Amino acid sequence: MKRFAALFNAIDQSTKTTVKVAALADYFNDANDMDRLWTVALFSGRRPKRAVTTTRLREWAAEAAEIPLWLFEDSYAVVGDLAETIALVLPPNDTEDKSDLSFWINALRGLADVGELNRKTFVIDAWNRLGGTERFVFNKLITGGFRMGVSQKLMTRALSRATGKPEAELAHRLMGNWHPDDVTWHQLIEADDATADASRPYPFYLAYALEDGPGTLGDPQDWRAEWKWDGIRGQLILRDGSYFVWSRGEELMTDRFPELARAIDHIPPGTVLDGELLVWPADQDKPSSFNALQARIGRKTVPKKLLAEAPVVLHAYDMLEWQGDDLRDAPFADRRALLEQTCADLPPEAPLRLSPQHPFESWDTLASLRSTAREAHAEGLMLKRADSPYLAGRKKGDWWKWKLDPLTIDAVMIYAQAGSGRRANLFTDFTFAVWNGNELVPFTKAYSGLTDAEFRQITAWVRKNTLQRFGPVRQVTPHHVFEIAFEGIQASKRHKSGVALRFPRMARWRQDKPLAEANTLDDLNEMLRIYG
Incomplete structure (x- = not known):
């Protein structure tokens, strides 16, 4: 020790x-x-x-x-x-x-x-x-709260220095469902047959956000574009007559998506596909909202009724392994061509779809396409250089996510709660409401987006303007308006407002805006009608 x-x-x-x-x-x-x-x-x-x-x-x-x-x-x-x-x-x-x-x-x-x-x-x-x-x-x-600020990337770099093995190989070895009870150090790190585990996924390649548009990326002809779907990033592994589903967070989720077992009937063994898990009913031309997928995420077993109501497919956009061969060093265009060939004759009952690519002649053309992403129930676009290999982790240069600007609404803070860790003495977790006539209706919580100085300022105000206490939560005088940014909106029976937001956060503290000018529940419902 x-x-x-x-x-x-x-x-x-x-x-x-x-x-x-x-x-x-x-x-x-x-x-x-x-x-x-x-x-x-x-x-x-x-x-x-x-x-x-x-x-x-x-x-x-x-x-x-x-x-x-x-x-x-x-x-x-x-x-x-x-x-x-x-x-x-x-x-x-x-x-x-x-x-x-x-x-x-x-x-x-x-x-x-x-x-x-x-x-x-x-x-x-x-x-x-x-x-x-x-x-x-x-x-x-x-x-059980063991966190040390050591990322997987940092650890594999240290292991590479200590063992002399390539970082990419070590990252692959550490993926999968291993535990110290069933593997030795030699088997995990040193042995030549470390890839023998049929269920082991590859490390995911992650994209950086494109903040200022693609104008600096060079010739558009060097790039490929596709929708950035709002689902669960996953790998479907078909090896040794079995199938395995892994999330980007290295969670084995096979039992939660039994419909993907049918992939064995249509795709040969020795295949690994990277894609997005989406709820996509056969009679729809676009995926259901992420809200529909959430009903599947927390279940170890899925009843027949839910399988019928929320059928999941893998929208594949990359092929990492074919006939047992690792394809990650091949150019993306070559991997994509093989993926298209594999998916060309899939029957409708196959639990796979090919994620379409969108041809474009200029960055302006692509920007126009991006503006329609919400109509397709997508978050924006993915840009991938045609000659890029499939790397491990987040690398800057070859893959970019060009997301839509978030939706925003101005709301009133009505409850506050202290944070945790280094912010345990500050109020950082807030509940926000919108107007419904003369009543303020709560509709979301948010705890990120402000600077430390702003959190200290609002904390001092909360302590002086508390109306009631409910355990760690304080009801405060309605006074402050915040601009809340979010990625999506869905109907919800669990919330009094009838809506739920995806990834809400505080975009800015609207100290310039009076209480009466905050948005209304009608505004939220109109956004739900357009974007839900």
Whole structure:
């Protein structure tokens, strides 16, 4: 644990990528195999399940620190991080424990099989044995909130430096449904047959946002354009007679989309397709809204009624593997031609569609097409250089997303709630309303878009203008108008307003606008009619 705690300090105390990569590479060179394996697992989201509730941890920490629970809770509200709060309130401990990271992880996992009294004894004993950063890291492990500012890209770069293997190969090895319980360090990182897992996806290639238009991209003839769909980015993998569906967030979602199993009947094995998962009924010429897809996302099993009401297809726009061969180094135009050939004779019942490309002669022509994206239920356009390979992660230059400008509406802040982490002492989460006659009707929440200075300013105002408190939420005097930006709008039976927004955020604080000039519920419904 001491070695891992030192790594944590090195990463936490620097904002420089080079420093973080060097610290990780040194760690991967020095640590034992199980610690290295668990470190990779922790940084890629494969954390042990939480064995103790946060309620019990707060109670035990207050008892061990010999302070009343209310004082601990007030401290927690200010600090904003439970692991850090516990580390701060506990008495200092100068002892030095020599157990490694994997020992503590396995000990924590073993708590699931013992009673609460034994759990409490173990946790307090660990707090007595561990000091400084080691105690803080232990708290992070037990609370399950382990975040260290280490991206997958940064980790693969460090692994590449430590092992000498290419970053792209390592990124591919780390994809898929692996866990330290069923793989060794050698199998995951070093073995020659690391791609043997039939379900393993490829790292996704991600585009940068095109902020100022495509005029600086050169000759339009070098580029290909297609809709940027508003669905779930996914890979459909067909290998060894089975199919697998992976989201961009590296979540295996096969069971949620059973209709994609029919792809096995139409596409040969050894094929990997990149595309967008969309709800697209057979009798429609455009996909349903993202709201329809949300009904499918959270379900492990899908009833027949929902399968019929919200059928999902993969709108494929790239081919990454064909007949078992990795195509990612081939130019996009060649991959696309093979994809078109593969999809040319698909029957209507196939759960696949070819995402169409849009020919254009000039950037002005493309801009006109982009303006119609919402009519096609798309978010804008994707631009891909015809000769581009399929890279791993977010790379600038060859792939761009040219999204529509967001929709906006002016709304009144009526509720405020404190944030978390470094913003735990600021009000950052707000509820907004629009006018319905003389009544303000809440319709959305937003918590991003303002500067730290603006958050401090609005926090001071909230504290002086609170009307009522409902737990952590404060009702405030209706006074301030904010411009709310959002990507889409759908009808919703769960909200009093009857609408739900997609990706709402605060575009600006309209201190120049009086309360009476905020938008109305009729304005929202008109936007729903046009864009819903």
